[in-house]
Amino acid sequence: MNVIEKLVGSLFSDVGVYDAIRVTLCMSVCSTLLSSAIGIALGLALERFSFPGKRIVVRVNRTLMGVPPVVVGLVVYMLIMRRGPLGFLGILFTVRGMILAQTLIITPIICGMTYSYAVKTAPAVRVFARTMGANRRQTSILLVREMKYELYFAMISGFGRSISEVGAVMLVGGNIKGNTRTMTTAIALLKSQGIFHEGLTLGLLLLVMAFVIQCLADFLRREVQEEENY
Amino acid sequence: MRTTEETRQSFAIRMRNVEKRIGEFQLKIEDLTLEEGRIHGFIGGNGSGKTTAAKLMMGILSPDAGTIERKDLGPRDITMTSQRPYLLHDTVYANLVYPLRVRGRKPEESQVRALLARFGLEDKAKQYARSLSSGEQQKLSMLRALIFEPRFLIIDETLSNMDPESVEQFEEMILDIQKKNPVTWVIISHRLSHVYRLCDRLHFFSRGSVLASGTGDEILFKSSEPEIRRFMSKEMIRSGSAES
Numbered sequence: 001m002n003v004i005e006k007l008v009g010s011l012f013s014d015v016g017v018y019d020a021i022r023v024t025l026c027m028s029v030c031s032t033l034l035s036s037a038i039g040i041a042l043g044l045a046l047e048r049f050s051f052p053g054k055r056i057v058v059r060v061n062r063t064l065m066g067v068p069p070v071v072v073g074l075v076v077y078m079l080i081m082r083r084g085p086l087g088f089l090g091i092l093f094t095v096r097g098m099i100l101a102q103t104l105i106i107t108p109i110i111c112g113m114t115y116s117y118a119v120k121t122a123p124a125v126r127v128f129a130r131t132m133g134a135n136r137r138q139t140s141i142l143l144v145r146e147m148k149y150e151l152y153f154a155m156i157s158g159f160g161r162s163i164s165e166v167g168a169v170m171l172v173g174g175n176i177k178g179n180t181r182t183m184t185t186a187i188a189l190l191k192s193q194g195i196f197h198e199g200l201t202l203g204l205l206l207l208v209m210a211f212v213i214q215c216l217a218d219f220l221r222r223e224v225q226e227e228e229n230y
Numbered sequence: 231m232r233t234t235e236e237t238r239q240s241f242a243i244r245m246r247n248v249e250k251r252i253g254e255f256q257l258k259i260e261d262l263t264l265e266e267g268r269i270h271g272f273i274g275g276n277g278s279g280k281t282t283a284a285k286l287m288m289g290i291l292s293p294d295a296g297t298i299e300r301k302d303l304g305p306r307d308i309t310m311t312s313q314r315p316y317l318l319h320d321t322v323y324a325n326l327v328y329p330l331r332v333r334g335r336k337p338e339e340s341q342v343r344a345l346l347a348r349f350g351l352e353d354k355a356k357q358y359a360r361s362l363s364s365g366e367q368q369k370l371s372m373l374r375a376l377i378f379e380p381r382f383l384i385i386d387e388t389l390s391n392m393d394p395e396s397v398e399q400f401e402e403m404i405l406d407i408q409k410k411n412p413v414t415w416v417i418i419s420h421r422l423s424h425v426y427r428l429c430d431r432l433h434f435f436s437r438g439s440v441l442a443s444g445t446g447d448e449i450l451f452k453s454s455e456p457e458i459r460r461f462m463s464k465e466m467i468r469s470g471s472a473e474s
Contacts, residue, residue, distance in 0.1 A: 127290050128316035132329045133306035133378075146319055 016177040017186060017202060024182040027095055027169070028162040031102035036155045039107045043114025044143070047122055058115065064108035069101075073168030076101040080172070093174040098182075101168040106158040113154035114147075121147055156217040160210055241301055242266040242382055242414040243287050248296035250282060257282045257438045259296070266301070267412035269404070271425035273449075274435030275461065280418045283435070284310060284384045287416070306333065309380045313387035315371030317359040322351060325359045325370055329378040345373055349396060365391040372400060376407075384416040389424070401428060422465050426450060434458055 046058065079086045080097055091097040125146050129139040144151070166184035173180030175189060183206050190199035243264045250257040257279045264270050264287075272280040285291040286298060288310045300308070309329075318325050326346070327337040346352045349369050354362065359370060368388050375383055389397050405428070407413060419425050425432060425446070432449040434442045436457050442449055450462060 124316050130290055130305070131288065131310045131375075132332050133309070133380075134332045138332055142318075149319070 016181050017183075019178045020181045020183050020186040020202075021205075023095060023180060024163060024184070027098050027102060027182065028159055031099045031106055031162050032155060032159040034099065034103045035106035035110050035158050036151075038103070039110030039154070039158070040114050040144075040151060042107075043111040044118055044122075044140075046111070046115045047118035061108050061112050061115070065112045067105070067108070068167070069105050069165050070167030070171065072105050073101050073171035076104060076168065077171050092172065093176060093180055095173070095180060098169045098173040098180060101172045102162045102165065105165065105168060106162055109161060110154045110158045113157065114151065117147055117150040117154070118143070121150070153217050156213055160213050160217075163213070164206065164210060240266050241299070242303060243301070244299045245283070245286070246297050246299075248283075248286060248293045248298060250286060250291060250293050252282065255279070255282070255438060257286075259283060259440055262433065262440050262443070264414060264416065265431070266414055267408075268430040269408065269415040269417060269428050271429035271432040271446075272416060272418045272435060273420070273422065273425060273432055273461075274441075278435035279438040280435045281312075281386055282438075283440075284386055284416055284418060287382075288384060303382055307380055308382040308384075309375045309378075310384040310386060311368075311371045311375045311388040313368070313390055314364075315367055315388070317362075317367060317370065320359060321356050322346070322359045322362065322370055323355040326374050326377060329374060333378060335378070342377075345377065349373060349399065365393060365396070368392055369396060369400075376403070379411075380413065382414045382416075384418070386418045387420070389419065389421075397424070404428060420465070422450060422462075434461075 046054070046061075076097065077092070078084055080089060080092045080100070081087055082092070091100065122143055125143045126139060129142050134142060164184065166182075166188060169175075169180070169182050170185050170188065173182070173185065175181050175185040181189070183202055187199045187202050187206075190196070190202065241263045245259045245262040248257070248259045248262075255277065259279075262283070272283065274280055282291065286293055287300075288308060289305065290310070318328060323342070323346075326342060330337045343352060343355070346355055351366065351369060351373075354366070359367070362370065368391050372385070372388055375385075389400060392400070401424070404415065415428075417425055417428060429446060431443060432446055433440050434449055434453075434455075441457060442453060442455055444453075449458065453459065453462075
């Protein structure tokens with residue numbers, strides 16, 4: 001680990017790049033896992049159950065999929081600031097606060113994607129499960145299994161969004177060196193200091209990470225498409 | 231009109247005054263009784279209600295009105311295969327043993343291998359099931375329906391894309407099952423020769439209702455219903471031209 005730390009340190013000036021990478025990954029992984037648990041469950045429930053106002057809920061969720069992260073950041077900031085309703089949690093300017101903001105940004109994305117996939121897949125899976133004599137629990141497990149590539153893809157999309165986000169984490173995290181500074185907020189800082197080449201290198205690193213994630217998503221999608229006999 | 235002997239025979243499924251509307255289509259079955267341990271054939275033109283009736287029997291659809299009695303048939307005793315079967319995103323083997331896993335039964339490797347070998351799928355056990363040809367997919371779907379020995383099977387055009395040899399093999403298999411341990415079958419098919427050979431009773435569907443029920447001879451050759459005669463003559467011409 002020290003070797004990597006030294007290597008990264010030699011490339012960049014003292015903006016806490018190594019910590020920024022660590023914080024970025026920690027925040028993105030945690031918020032993606034949390035959002036996946038909530039978003040997948042909500043997306044499947046939304047497909048499964050009919051209730052008055054369901055179409056409005058779906059539309060609201062779709063709207064939230066495109067909400068500007070800085071708006072979410074502002075709302076979370078107001079919630080968790082010392083005099084806010086959740087001020088007692090004491091998570092303003094902490095990674096936990098940033099995870100909360102990111103979870104709110106990503107959950108509608110994962111929920112919306114899960115819902116869209118489930119609407120297409122679930123009816124056929126349910127009919128099949130019925131013909132095989134599967135009970136309700138077995139049918140639910142089968143549905144998740146049958147959608148596993150799509151769910152991975154939704155999770156990876158959420159992770160991609162989380163890793164590249166800047167507005168909300170800047171507001172909620174405060175860009176504190178070694179503590180809440182992420183790769184994107186470090187780039188913003190480097191730009192304000194006029195250290196463009198380091199900002200660009202960090203940006204390149206971020207791009208490589210995003211590229212690897214998208215390649216993984218693409219690989220999963222292609223694996224399904226290429227093997228099917230249409 | 232059913233005979234006394236038929237009335238005495240215990241039924242597997244009985245539909246009474248069943249109605250189901252799907253869009254503009256209306257299914258209306260006054261009385262349809264499927265005797266236990268027999269092979270029943272559903273015939274009729276496209277959109278006549280055969281598959282809708284089968285789905286109601288299976289419990290995939292719920293009737294808008296009427297009653298469907300399933301005598302001693304639990305959800306795990308009945309199955310249905312279709313022309314375009316649903317295959318899991320998994321291997322041929324995993325697809326085949328899925329109904330056994332659902333029932334908590336451990337698949338017997340030798341039995342599974344033998345079943346695959348009988349229908350020429352032994353080399354494809356580890357292959358991704360959805361990459362099979364459509365005929366092979368239908369074979370797999372048939373084997374998957376048979377492997378857990380259900381008491382009521384609905385075969386909806388599942389043999390349509392199979393090669394003649396495989397169709398013959400499945401026909402033999404069906405007749406073999408009926409000799410050893412009879413179960414109830416519903417075979418939906420446009421191949422009249424196929425249903426005539428296999429089925430004990432045929433039910434002719436037309437515009438959402440059962441126009442006539444009887445033996446193969448009664449329906450296909452002795453019926454005086456103009457619609458059945460028209461259907462028969464068209465099918466004869468079609469199969470005749472296909473043969474030539």
